[in-house]
Amino acid sequence: MSSSNSIHTPPVHLGTNPFATPIRLSRAPTEDERRPYSYFPTAALSEQHVPRLRKFKSARYTGGEYEKPWTIEKNPRRKWEKIIFWGSIFVGFAIGGLICYFAYASVTNHTYCLVLDDEFKTIDKNTWNYEIQRGGFGSGTFEWTTDDPKNAYTDAEGLHIVPTLTTETTNITVDQIYDGYVLNLTTDGTCTSTDITMCSIRSNKTAGTIINPVRSARLNTKGKKTITYGKVEVVAKMPKGSWLWPAIWMMPEQDTYGPWPASGEIDIAESRGNYGDDYPSGGRDALISALHWGPVPEADAFYKTSGQHLLRRTDYTESFHTFGVEWSQNYLFTYIDSRLLQVFFIKFNANYKNMWNRGKFGSSILNHSALFDPWSQTGRANTPFDQPFYLILNVAIGSTNGFFPDGVGNKPWGDKSGxxxxEFWDSEPQWIDTWGEGATRGLTVKSVKMWKEGAC
Incomplete structure (x- = not known):
């Protein structure tokens, strides 16, 4: 029920917006209040709330020319920026130069005495011995090493150690290689080994034993030129051909600490004649150096002291390189062309008391037995590399010791095969063409130099 004094007014709609909320007034709306508000339908009913557009006005400076003080007086910070930049470069070069100088100054430079300088006008028998054997030299290689001038000779380039097929350089026929022929180097009076198995063999088709199908050469300076500490540099070019194994290396004059590898071995430079095969340690583009050492052959720790250097876009058969070793009581390293390009480096007294501890042989069990320590009693950190060593130059063919891994490069034999x-000889058509002709299949040695540590 409504009061009689109330005035009934209809709802007022603001503008034409259908969603606008109607407003009821307690009086009749004025004319101004009846005007539509299309912009803000819920705004207060006053014209002053209607937004008005402002005329655009540019902020561009129009007051004429203005001053540019930075063109007259340069920012002083710019000067210090240049000083700091070039000064930092100078300081960097200075620090780098000091580091290089102190590194060079820290390198030990011993006094050396030259004991061998051979440019191979001939093969001097006062320096070199021929090793004549056929038993694989403990590595299961396939060659028969000789003193045949076809396998080792000199010319204007130097010394050549060249492998040849046995059927090319002897009267032994292909059939005799397979069956019915006896090779006895002891009877011939030429074998340089006291082990009969290294000197003789009989071919037998049933047993699969054959006469060595390839002949090569192996020269050494044992008993003639040896050093205990010093340097060796050999300028040489490696041979080209699948399954060729050239080596420049050193062995101890005496087995002071026991048979190999207890008395050590120093490999200055080894390579493979193979090309393009995916060997873990490279083909003929790779140079390998290592020390072999261990109380027994099964515990040879060469993998702890080895290195390699790869060439890009060429290989070690294309040109001569200097292969060197520097050896003292405190360190040993091998290098190529310069002492700065080291293949591997070993410091004998670093973090280890001796080589026995370096190899961790004391914690090793072999064939259910502990290993015997042949070195520590000397009290020297570098034993067994503390005795006279002599130099060896040779080209081997194949092996069964893993140097050519099974299953790589279409290898035609297995290391465990009897x-x-x-198997190697049966595959001769596959590899003979890779050998090339003449000296390219051989190790070519331009010169050998050997120094002993100390004054002459």
């Missing part, structure tokens, strides 16, 4: 030499 007839590996026969």
């Amino acid at each position: 007839t590996a030499p026969k």
Whole structure:
């Protein structure tokens, strides 16, 4: 029920917006209040709330020319920026130069006495011995090493150690290589080994044993030129051909600490004649150096002291390189062309008391037995590399010791096979063309120099 004094007014709609909320007034709306508000339908009913557009006005400076003080007086910070930049470069070069100088100054430079300088006008028998054997030299290689001038000779380039097929350089026929022929270097009076198995063999088709199908050469300075500490540099070019194994290396004059590898071995430079095969340690583009050492052959720790250097876009058969070793009581390293390009470096007294501890042989069990320590009693950190060593130059063919891994490069024999030499010879058509002709299949040595540590 409404009061009689109330005035009934209809709802007022603001503008034409259908969603606008109607407003009821307690009086009749004025004319101004009846005007539509299309912009803000819920705004207060006053014209002053309607937004008005402002005329655009540019902020561009129009007052004429203005001053540019930075063109007259340069920012002083710019000067210090240049000083700091070039000064930092100078300081960097100075620090780098000091580091290089102190590194060079810290390198030990011993006094050396030259004991061998051979440019191979001939093969001097006062310096070199021929090793004549056929038993694989403990590595299961397939060659028969000789003193044949076809396998080792000199010319204007130097010394050549060249492998040849046995059928090319002897009267032994292909059939005799396979069956019915006896090779006895002891009877011939030429074998340089006291082990009969290294000197003789009989070919037998049933057993699969064959006469060595390839002949090569192996020269050494044992008993003639040896050093205990010093340097060796050999300028040489490696051979080209699948399954060729050239080596420049050193062995101890005496087995002071026991048979190999207890008395050590120093490999200055080894390579493979193979090209393009995916060997873990490279083909003929790779140079390998290592020390072999261990109380027994099964515990040879060469992998702890080895290195390699790869060439890009060429290989070690294309040109001569200097292969060197520097050896003292405190360190040993091998290098190529310069002492700065080291293949591997070992410091004998670093973090280890001796080589026995370096190899961790004391914690090793072999064939259910602990290993015997042949070195520590000397009290020297570098034993067994503390005795006279002599130099060896040779080209081997194949092997069964893992130097050519099974299954790589279409290798035609297996290391565990009892007839590996026969399997190699059966595949002769696959590899003979890779050998090339003449000296390219051989190790070419331009010169050998050997120094002993100390004054002459």
